[in-house]
Amino acid sequence: xxxxxxxxxxxxxxxxxxxxxxxxxxxxxxxxxxxxxxxxxxxxxxxxxxxxxxxxxxxxxxxxxxxxxxxxxxxxxxxxxxxxxxxxxxxxxxxxxxxxxxxxxxxxxxxxxxxxxxxxxxxxxxxxxxxxxxxxxxxxxxxxxxxxxxxxxxxxxxxxxxxxxxxxxxxxxxxxxxxxxxxxxxxxxxxxxxxxxxxxxxxxxxxxxxxxxxxxxxxxxxxxxxxxxxxxxxxxxxxxxxxxxxxxxxxxxxxxxxxxxxxxxxxxxxxxxxxxxxxxxxxxxxxxxxxxxxxxxxxxxxxxxxxxxxxxxxxxxxxxxxxxxxxxxxxxxxxxxxxxxxxxxxxxxxxxxxxxxxxxxxxxxxxxxxxxxxxxxxxxxxxxxxxxxxxxxxxxxxxxxxxxxxxxxxxxxxxxxxxxxxxxxxxxxxxxxxxxxxxxxxxxxxxxxxxxxxxxxxxxxxxxxxxxxxxxxxxxxxxxxxxxxxxxxxxxxxxxxxxxxxxxxxxxxxxxxxxxxxxxxxxxxxxxxxxxxxxxxxxxxxxxxxxxxxxxxxxxxxxxxxxxxxxxxxxxxxxxxxxxxxxxxxxxxxxxxxxxxxxxxxxxxxxxxxxxxxxxxxxxxxxxxxxxxxxxxxxxxxxxxxxxxxxxxxxxxxxxxxx
Amino acid sequence: xxxxxxxxxxxxxxxxxxxxxxxxxxxxxxxxxxxxxxxxxxxxxxxxxxxxxxxxxxxxxxxxxxxxxxxxxxxxxxxxxxxxxxxxxxxxxxxxxxx
Amino acid sequence: xxxxxxxxxxxxxxxxxxxxxxxxxxxxxxxxxxxxxxxxxxxxxxxxxxxxxxxxxxxxxxxxxxxxxxxxxxxxxxxxxxxxxxxxxxxxxxxxxxxxxxxxxxxxxxxxxxxxxxxxxxxxxxxxxxxxxxxxxxxxxxxxxxxxxxxxxxxxxxxxxxxxxxxxxxxxxxxxxxxxxxxxxxxxxxxxxxxxxx
Numbered sequence: 038x039x040x041x042x043x044x045x046x047x048x049x050x051x052x053x054x055x056x057x058x059x060x061x062x063x064x065x066x067x068x069x070x071x072x073x074x075x076x077x078x079x080x081x082x083x084x085x086x087x088x089x090x091x092x093x094x095x096x097x098x099x100x101x102x103x104x105x106x107x108x109x110x111x112x113x114x115x116x117x118x119x120x121x122x123x124x125x126x127x128x129x130x131x132x133x134x135x136x137x138x139x140x141x142x143x144x145x146x147x148x149x150x151x152x153x154x155x156x157x158x159x160x161x162x163x164x165x166x167x168x169x170x171x172x173x174x175x176x177x178x179x180x181x182x183x184x185x186x187x188x189x190x191x192x193x194x195x196x197x198x199x200x201x202x203x204x205x206x207x208x209x210x211x212x213x214x215x216x217x218x219x220x221x222x223x224x225x226x227x228x229x230x231x232x233x234x235x236x237x238x239x240x241x242x243x244x245x246x247x248x249x250x251x252x253x254x255x256x257x258x259x260x261x262x263x264x265x266x267x268x269x270x271x272x273x274x275x276x277x278x279x280x281x282x283x284x285x286x287x288x289x290x291x292x293x294x295x296x297x298x299x300x301x302x303x304x305x306x307x308x309x310x311x312x313x314x315x316x317x318x319x320x321x322x323x324x325x326x327x328x329x330x331x332x333x334x335x336x337x338x339x340x341x342x343x344x345x346x347x348x349x350x351x352x353x354x355x356x357x358x359x360x361x362x363x364x365x366x367x368x369x370x371x372x373x374x375x376x377x378x379x380x381x382x383x384x385x386x387x388x389x390x391x392x393x394x395x396x397x398x399x400x401x402x403x404x405x406x407x408x409x410x411x412x413x414x415x416x417x418x419x420x421x422x423x424x425x426x427x428x429x430x431x432x433x434x435x436x437x438x439x440x441x442x443x444x445x446x447x448x449x450x451x452x453x454x455x456x457x458x459x460x461x462x463x464x465x466x467x468x469x470x471x472x473x474x475x476x477x478x479x480x481x482x483x484x485x486x487x488x489x490x491x492x493x494x495x496x497x498x499x500x501x502x503x504x505x506x507x508x509x510x511x512x513x514x515x516x517x518x519x520x521x522x523x524x525x526x527x528x529x530x531x532x533x534x535x536x537x538x539x540x541x542x543x544x545x546x547x548x549x550x551x552x553x554x555x556x557x558x559x560x561x562x563x564x565x566x567x568x569x570x571x572x573x574x575x576x577x578x579x580x581x582x583x584x585x586x587x588x589x590x591x592x593x594x595x596x597x598x599x600x601x602x603x604x605x606x607x608x609x610x611x612x613x614x615x616x617x618x619x620x621x622x623x624x625x626x627x628x629x630x631x632x633x634x635x636x637x638x639x640x641x642x643x644x645x646x647x648x649x650x651x652x653x654x655x656x657x658x659x660x661x662x663x664x665x666x667x668x669x670x671x672x673x674x675x676x677x678x679x680x681x682x683x684x685x686x687x688x689x690x691x692x693x694x695x696x
Numbered sequence: 697x698x699x700x701x702x703x704x705x706x707x708x709x710x711x712x713x714x715x716x717x718x719x720x721x722x723x724x725x726x727x728x729x730x731x732x733x734x735x736x737x738x739x740x741x742x743x744x745x746x747x748x749x750x751x752x753x754x755x756x757x758x759x760x761x762x763x764x765x766x767x768x769x770x771x772x773x774x775x776x777x778x779x780x781x782x783x784x785x786x787x788x789x790x791x792x793x794x795x
Numbered sequence: 796x797x798x799x800x801x802x803x804x805x806x807x808x809x810x811x812x813x814x815x816x817x818x819x820x821x822x823x824x825x826x827x828x829x830x831x832x833x834x835x836x837x838x839x840x841x842x843x844x845x846x847x848x849x850x851x852x853x854x855x856x857x858x859x860x861x862x863x864x865x866x867x868x869x870x871x872x873x874x875x876x877x878x879x880x881x882x883x884x885x886x887x888x889x890x891x892x893x894x895x896x897x898x899x900x901x902x903x904x905x906x907x908x909x910x911x912x913x914x915x916x917x918x919x920x921x922x923x924x925x926x927x928x929x930x931x932x933x934x935x936x937x938x939x940x941x942x943x944x945x946x947x948x949x950x951x952x953x954x955x956x957x958x959x960x961x962x963x964x965x966x967x968x969x970x971x972x973x974x975x976x977x978x979x980x981x982x983x984x985x986x987x988x989x990x991x992x993x
Contacts, residue, residue, distance in 0.1 A: 160814045229821045233814050236767065263825045264778055271832030278931060283921035286836070292843040292924055300786040301832060351782060355789065367789045664945075672953060674960035710875055717871035724867060727990060728860045740991070747986040751979050758874045759975045760968075765812055768820045775824025779831035787835055 063677055064631045068576075076631040078162035079576060083169045084148030085466065090173055091140040095539075097180070098132035101125050103536055106490070110529035112511045112522060122507035123190035124209065128180070130193035131213065134313065135220055136176045138447070141455050142316040143172070143227055146255040148466065150231055152567035153249040155240025155585060157578050160233035162629040163675065164226050170639030171223040178643040179216030182209045189213035192505065194306060194357075195276070197287030197298040202280050208650055211280060214273045215646035221266050221273075222642070228262040231255065240566070242585035246340070249565040249588075250333060253340050254319025257347040261308040261315075264351075269305035272298060281649070296361060303354035311350045313447060314414075315343060317454020318385060321407035324461050325389055327563050328404035329396025332589060335388040342381035342388075349378045359430045368427045375425035382418060386411060401561070402476035406457035409484055413449025417442055420495065435505075438498025444491040456483070456542070463549075464556035468572040472553070475545040482538030489531025493524035559611030564592040569614060580622035630677035638666035708757065716757050723750055815961070819969045823976045830980050833935055834987060837928040841993050845923035850993050853918050855909065862905040863985045866940075869898035870978045873971050880967035888967060889951050895974065896947040899940055906937045929988070936984060939977050946970050 064076040074082060105125050108114040117125055147165065151158055159165050182188040189209040191200040200210050235256045239248065276298070278284040285291035287298050326333045333339060355363060355371040363371075389411050398404070420442040424430045433439055456479075464470045502509065502521055514522040556572055569591050570578055587593040597608045641662030648656025708716075727746050735742055756762035761769050787793065841850060876891030910930070918926045950970055953959050959966050 161818065225822075225825065228825075229818050232821055233817050237810055237812055237814055237817060263821060264775055264828050267825050267829035268782075268832055270829060271836070274931070274935075275836065278927065284927040284931075285921065285924060286840075286927060292845065294790065294839065296790070297836065297839060300789070301836075304782050304786065351778060352785075363789050668949065671949065672958045672960065710878055713871060713874050713878070717868065720867055720870075721864060724860070724864060727986060728856065731856045731990060743986055743990060747982060750982045754870060754975055754979050754982070758870050759972055765810075767810075767812065768817070771817075771820045772824045772827075775827040779827040782828075783831045783835040787838060790839055792838065 063673070064633055066631055066677075073631075075636060076166075076633055078158070078166045078629050078631055078635070080147050080151050080158050080162065080165060081466075081574065081576075083165055084144045084146075086169055087140045087147060087172070088144035090176070091137050091144055092543075094132050094136035094140070094176060098129050098137055099536060099539060101129035101132065103532055105129060106529040106532040108507065109509065109525050111526070112509055112514065114508055117507065119507045120187070120190065123192075123505075124183075124188040126505055127190050127192050127195075127213075128183075128188045131179065131189065131217075133447075134193065134309070135217060136179070138313045138451050138455070139220075139224065140172055140176075142255070142258065142312070143168070143224075145251070145316060145320065145455075145458055145462075146231055146259075147227075149462070149567050150234060150252050150255060151238070152570060152574060152578055153252045153565055154235060154238060154243060155566055155579065155582050156234060156238040157582075157626070158629055159230050160238060161226075161230045163632050163635050163670065164230050166632070166635035167639055168223040168227045168230070170636045171226075171642055172220050174639055174643045175216050175219030175221075175223065178219060178646055179212055182207075182212035185212070194302050195298075196302075197276070197279075197295045198289060200276060200280075200298075201287060211277070211650050212646075214277050214280075215649060218270065218273055219642045219646060221270055224262050225266045228259040228266070231259045232263065235259075240582050240585050243566075243590075246337065247585055247588045247590070249567075250322040250336060250339055251316070251319035251565075254315045254322070254343050257343050258312050258315045261312050261347055261350070265305045265308040265312070268301055272301035272305070275301070277649075296358070296363075299358050299361060300355070303357045304351075306357065307354040308347075308350050310443075310446075311346055313451045314454075315346065317410060317451045317458075318343065320454045320458040320461070321389065321410050322385075323565060324403050324407040324457050325392045326589075327461070327561050328399045328401055328407075329393050330399070330562075331392055331396040332564070332592075333388065334391035334394075336588060338384055339388050342384040345381040346378065349374065349381070353378055356425060356427075356430070359427045360434045372425055372427040376422065379418065379422050379425070386415060401460065402471070402473055402480050403457045403460035403561075405477075405480045405484075406453045406460065409480070410450055410453040410457065413445055413453060413487070417445025417447075417449055420445065433498060435503055436498035437494040437502045437504055440504050441491050441494035441498060444487075444494070448487055448491065453483075456480075459542075461561065462567075464560050464572055465567060465570075466573055467549075468556055469549050469553035470556045470560055471545050471549050475541055475548060479538055479541035479545055482534055482541060484538075486531050486533075486535030486538050490528050490535055491531075493528045493531075497521055497524050497528070557611075558615065562595075562611075564589040566590050568611070569594070569618065571615065577626045577628055580619045582623070583618060627676050629675045632670070632673060634666055634670035634673060638663060638670065641666055713758070716753060720750055720753060813962075813965050815965060815969050816972070819972045823972065826976060826980075830932075830935070830983075833928075833932040834983065837932045837988060840924035840928045841988075843924035845925075847922035847926055848913075848916060848918050850925065850929075850988075853913050853916060854989055855912070856989060858905070858909060859985065859989050862902055862909070863981060865898050865905070866902045866978055866981050869895045869902070870975050872898060873974045877964075877968050877971040880964040883964070885954055885963075889954055892947050892951050892954075892967070896944050896951070899944045899947070899974075903937055903940050903944070906933065932984065932988070936977070936980055939980070943970075943974050943977050946973070 064072060067073045074086065077083065104117060105122070108116040108122060108125075147159070180188070185208060187207040187209045189195070189205070189212065190207075191205050191210055191213075195210065195213065198204065235248070235252060245253075275284070275286045279286050279288065285293055287293050287295050289295060322333055322339055352374045353371055355367060356375045359368055359372075393408070420438065424433055424439070424442060460471055460476060496519075498504075500515060500521060502525075509521065509525065511522065514520045514525075558572060559568055566583070566585070567574075569583060583590065591611075591614065594614045595607055595609050595611065596605050598605050641659045644659030644662060645656050646659070648654065648659055723746050727743060730739060730743055755772070761772065784793075844850075872891050872895040876888050876895060879885075879887035879891055910933075918929075920927060920930050947970065950959075950967065954963065954967075
């Protein structure tokens, strides 16, 4: 897509893609077919691909969780042996954190940040595409270990020396480490991309404090990613050198300190959990005002508390290490810092509650998920505060009480926020609304299932059941009816209900795709800029870039205050607002062109990784692919030159390719 | 054209850059001299100061940060200070700074 | 047409800031965390020499000082290249970029020589915690320098063939930022690792 102006040339002129390296010519822009997805640089398509892939891994991780719960439903479980159980909980967590929530965040961020700031795409569209493919290939690579000798089995935080060659002899940990390096590159490049987009490509008039709140939270997250990813990169390299090149970084016998791994991992790991939750905070900060028919209460407080969480989050990591022998001074310092970080989160909860207070509440499924987040995250946050108290954490750590805490904040928090976002933004992305009827089944089953699964884990933990144990026996289950046996069974039944609830979501997606009615332009009477586009948005997003005068710009274009009565009344419908943008449509719209190089470059990475595990020549081949990919990319302009002839109506004309 | 004008406004002349490079070379020589000459209790402070001066000089002048938008300084120094804070804290738990 | 395309190619945002320049500064900020981690690992383990040589036994300060000087001078030539590119003086830019690459290659060559000498004196990769952390830290730095050299040479070729898609001076400046960063990391490494006795 070179220029969206209608040339007077006849449509019979064939398209000639320009030569890039001679060997690979530029893909010609198409709107349909597999090529339009494989070589796209459009942030919306990439966002959709991130989302679809993330949901796939959600199911994978969920099945891994169900297997764990089946094993623990009854005493002397025989579903999984100890070795397989270790792989299962390691991969469940790794998949959920790195292959579901993080890419889901990328999905929303990629799709909506440019729309919310009034841009046509991100700052570096090809890097964006590269990031997606790197994530996909990295995620697949990670999971190949299942079929190649066993998956990683050292727990998702992979403590040394357990992770070393002695206790984890299969290649599982190598696949894990290299897979995460690959997906890590995607995260880092994505972070640079989105930060530059937000800082540099906002619509005229959109100061930072007029930016939609989701974009704010997502931007804080990108900064966290930018600075946290290198730390785990170091840790993973040290681990790989130990496992494959004889280094002894975490080998106590050689004089090493295993705490080095723990520090490096958790310096990354703690900002990581804020990376997981802040976007969902941003999503519900968008959803609650829309369905309460009130602006977000205390927008500046929500912004600054988000930034504060991002900031203070760097000073608390050793609260994951209270029982590791740090010593009283370190423990005390990190304990206090951890208590401090509850404050900005509390500020947010107050702001959300005050947003709801006095509003005309509309309980759509999106709204239900958002309100549930407030409740469930608060529960998880309260158990978190009890962990901050180091002496009590000494009892709680490595028990099911911790498992309960992080599932409440991650499932009740991050995941419920994601579902809220999906229901809220579905009409924008797909032009149809997910069924509210099926959605209610989805929501209630998930809510009930989630609480049945993770609620009892508080009790299990305080009664002494350690985490990561693959089996429990009747003899250790305690006395009385409501003993560990009872609560384990309840939790397992809860997990099945939860799984069914999730299934209803996919049913909803399918039913909507088949039978859903076209959604109106502005189904929720929304407030922010991304809604000032068609459903789904055109490839170039906005016909003319709007000039922004307010926070909640879209709302202010539809509603005005009556000077006499002070009442706020609707003065324009969404269709009129959009028509205005179309009338002033920009004459020249330059969009970045599709490209082969992102996927080619991304393909080189798992080849290198394979080579590092099995055969160095293979790694070198991968390296060559990467280097050639870089060269091809570097000399290719981001927008195809003007001398590329493109048929004027991009919609249906199939393009003839030469060469 | 705008860009070129701006660059000349903020940039130094080539002679200026060479001057800075000579100063950096001199400081390096001084640093190396600590290997041969006994600085006594001044050893660590002197070395640290020289290292920081060289670092900041290259960043401010060669990398142009002093004359560029403040945003760049904020981004870079945020990463730098975060790294120093986080790793110093971690090393502290290993009692690294206790003699 | 090419001129206009170059100016047009310079991606500047609403703030008037170059996208790639901002992107590079962000990346360099994140690299501080990377090298900080490697330096910290070294600092933790530098005294754990096992049966192998100690830092004081193995380091050749005069040699490394010359290497450091070479890298420092390459920063000067880099900034001269950036200056030339800003003045649209392609020939000088190409010259200075080539000299920078050569100086960088000299540095890397010096590293290779140094490591080979250390190896022959009994400091292998897995000899001790000191050796592993030393080689990983300086190795990572060396790889960064090498990538920089490749980028410099690629830049030379692209300038000469007029194949730079965006703004030429901005691209040179962006690569320059990377190169200077690699230099300032070495300023820190040279002081903390080589000059401070364990």
